[in-house]
Amino acid sequence: MSPGNETLLTQAALDGELDAAGMLDFENRLAANASLAAEYGRLKTLREVMRRELVKPVAPPALRQRIAAMAAPSIAPRAAPPWRAMAASFILAAGLGSASTWLALRPAIEDTNLAGTLIADHKRGLLSGQPTDVASSDRHTVKPWFATRFALAPKVIDLGPQGFPLAGGRIDVIAGAPAPVLVYRHSEHFISLTSLPARGSPPPQAFVVDGYSVQVWRTGGTEYWAISDIDPAELANFRQLFDAAAKSGPEKTG
Amino acid sequence: MTSSNEHFAAVVMPHLDDAYALARWLTGNSADAEDIVQEACLRALRGLDRYAGGNARAWLLAITRNAAFTWLARNRPKALLATEDIEALAPADGAATPEEALIAKADAAAIERAIAALPPPFKETLVLRDINDLSYREIAEITGVPLGTVMSRLARARDLLKAALGRPEAK
Numbered sequence: 001m002s003p004g005n006e007t008l009l010t011q012a013a014l015d016g017e018l019d020a021a022g023m024l025d026f027e028n029r030l031a032a033n034a035s036l037a038a039e040y041g042r043l044k045t046l047r048e049v050m051r052r053e054l055v056k057p058v059a060p061p062a063l064r065q066r067i068a069a070m071a072a073p074s075i076a077p078r079a080a081p082p083w084r085a086m087a088a089s090f091i092l093a094a095g096l097g098s099a100s101t102w103l104a105l106r107p108a109i110e111d112t113n114l115a116g117t118l119i120a121d122h123k124r125g126l127l128s129g130q131p132t133d134v135a136s137s138d139r140h141t142v143k144p145w146f147a148t149r150f151a152l153a154p155k156v157i158d159l160g161p162q163g164f165p166l167a168g169g170r171i172d173v174i175a176g177a178p179a180p181v182l183v184y185r186h187s188e189h190f191i192s193l194t195s196l197p198a199r200g201s202p203p204p205q206a207f208v209v210d211g212y213s214v215q216v217w218r219t220g221g222t223e224y225w226a227i228s229d230i231d232p233a234e235l236a237n238f239r240q241l242f243d244a245a246a247k248s249g250p251e252k253t254g
Numbered sequence: 255m256t257s258s259n260e261h262f263a264a265v266v267m268p269h270l271d272d273a274y275a276l277a278r279w280l281t282g283n284s285a286d287a288e289d290i291v292q293e294a295c296l297r298a299l300r301g302l303d304r305y306a307g308g309n310a311r312a313w314l315l316a317i318t319r320n321a322a323f324t325w326l327a328r329n330r331p332k333a334l335l336a337t338e339d340i341e342a343l344a345p346a347d348g349a350a351t352p353e354e355a356l357i358a359k360a361d362a363a364a365i366e367r368a369i370a371a372l373p374p375p376f377k378e379t380l381v382l383r384d385i386n387d388l389s390y391r392e393i394a395e396i397t398g399v400p401l402g403t404v405m406s407r408l409a410r411a412r413d414l415l416k417a418a419l420g421r422p423e424a425k
Contacts, residue, residue, distance in 0.1 A: 008405045011412070015383065017390050038354075045357045046416055050384055053362040059274035063288050067270065067295045071262035 010040050014047060062148055069134055069145045114174070114203070114225075119212050121172040121181070122192040122227045131190050132168030132183045142169045146180050154180040154195040154222075157245045164191065164238050184238070191228040191238060198223040208232060215239045219246060258302060266298050269311045272386050273318040279381040280322045282370050286329075294321040309395075315386065316396040319378060326374070333374065352420020360419040368418035376411035383408055 012018050013026045030037050125131035134145040139156040146153040146169055158166045167183040167190065174196060184191040198218045206215050213232040217224050217239060224242075228235050273294055277287035294317045298305075305313055326333055360368075369377060375397075382393045390408075394401045 007409050011405065011409050012390075015390070015408075038351075042352065042354050042357060042416055042420075043412060045354050046412060046419070047384070049358060049360050049419070050365060053360065053365050054385070055362075056271070056385055057275045057278040057284070057287070059270045059291065060284070060288065063274065063291060064267075064270060066292060068263070068267065070292075070295060070299060071259045071266070 006036060007039070010036060010043060014040065014043050065148050066134075066145070069136075069141055115207075115209055115214055117174060118172075118192070118194055118225050118227050119209060119214070121174075121194075122190075122212070125170060125183070125192065126190060131170065131192070133170040135168040137166050137168075139166055142166065142182070145169060149178070150180055154182065155246050156182060157242060159184065159238070159241050159245065162241045164241065186228070186230055186234065186238070189228055189230045191226055191230070191235070193242070194225045194227075196223045196225065197221060206232060206236060217243065219243065261302055262299055265302070265305060265310045266295055266314055269314045270295075272311055273314050275385055276315055276318050276378075276381060277322050279369065279385060280319075280374070280378060281326070286325065290322045290325050291318060293325070294318040297321060309392065312388070312392045312396055315382070315388070319396055323374075352416045354420075356420045357416060364419060365415075368415050371418065372411055372414055376407050376414065379404055379407040380411040380415070 009018075009026060009029075013023060018026060030040060122131075134142055136142050136145075137158065137160065139158050143153055143156040146156070149171060156166070156169070160166065164184045164186050167185040169183060170181050171178050172181050172194065173179070174194065180195050182193040182195075184193065198221050202218060202223075203216050205217060206213075208214065212227055212229055213235040215224075215226040215235050215238070224239075226235055226239055226242075228238075230238075270291070273291050274287055277290040277294070278284055281287055281290065294314070297317050297320075298314055301317070369380065372380065378397060379393060382388045382396060383390075388396070390401055390404050393408075394404045397404065399407075
């Protein structure tokens with residue numbers, strides 16, 4: 001059952017959707033019909049009560065900043081095709097791969113499987129076709145994006161001239177805490193660089209898991225994890241370049 | 255800044271509050287609303303080329319609305335259940351005509367509860383009209399239903415609200 005015409009007309013009058021002729025006609029009806037007038041009164045009261053009591057929610061400033069930052073990048077949506085192609089090849093690989101692929105995709109709970117977690121996050125970023133939450137080759141965009149989320153934003157260094165342009169940043173949750181991840185590009189491949197607080201004994205510095213190269217190093221209180229499917233030697237080269245740039249000055253653009 | 259970024263800033267940014275308000279009411283919580291607005295703005299950014307000018311607010315709200323329903327389908331499928339035959343449901347009992355005085359006394363919490371309890375198609379129509387202040391035509395465009403359906407959904411939503419707020423125990 002749908003509401004009668006009378007109801008719809010009353011409502012349209014209240015919502016200012018009637019033209020002058022319609023409104024005149026409605027007012028005449030209202031004067032002649034007590035039950036219609038009562039219904040109009042209730043609707044009007046409902047409207048007034050809602051206006052009085054409800055506050056229209058306003059977008060939080062942090063959200064506004066995040067979205068403004070989203071628009072700033074220069075390579076944002078156009079870069080989709082290579083990612084999509086990559087995602088497709090990853091889906092294929094995941095389908096063909098052994099059960100261990102799926103195990104690696106599952107978030108690891110234990111700290112002991114940190115490498116597995118980071119590789120899974122790296123893969124997930126590629127599978128979703130969106131390895132970054134903020135896509136930008138401009139560190140002046142990526143840095144503030146992180147700064148709104150972390151008390152201590154990570155060092156953002158562009159290594160574009162050295163063959164590793166910045167692609168953007170994202171946030172992964174590692175061992176229950178959010179961790180900043182910088183994403184770099186190397187020809188058709190991506191590198192995820194996660195910054196974690198250095199704790200306990202240092203892990204091994206370079207290894208390969210499931211075809212992914214991993215480099216781990218510490219600078220000050222930060223432990224860096226670089227993950228990629230590029231050649232281990234190339235990832236080691238990336239690490240050296242990043243480390244050198246990080247040490248040569250505060251966030252110098254290479 | 256490229257022209258596409260300026261375009262985004264001009265088309266999307268002025269209507270962020272509207273998008274957020276809609277998402278906030280559709281999900282009932284601010285963290286989810288933030289996720290949805292962010293997703294909607296990403297979609298808007300990708301689809302900026304296809305935006306042909308015209309009503310930017312309605313355009314962004316349509317994207318936000320779709321993002322919200324995608325999100326709800328994924329995270330709260332139960333909230334979207336049983337909405338298929340919604341237009342055919344019997345209206346709130348006409349015999350128990352709510353008292354105007356009781357409606358007038360409703361407070362914010364009671365109104366929020368009553369809106370939250372509305373079936374999604376009624377809720378979105380009401381929110382677009384009474385929170386976002388859109389015209390019937392704009393609502394029809396955003397929700398993709400005929401004008402008559404917008405009008406009847408709105409009437410049904412308000413009927414349910416009046417009934418909920420006019421009940422003596424609601425206060």
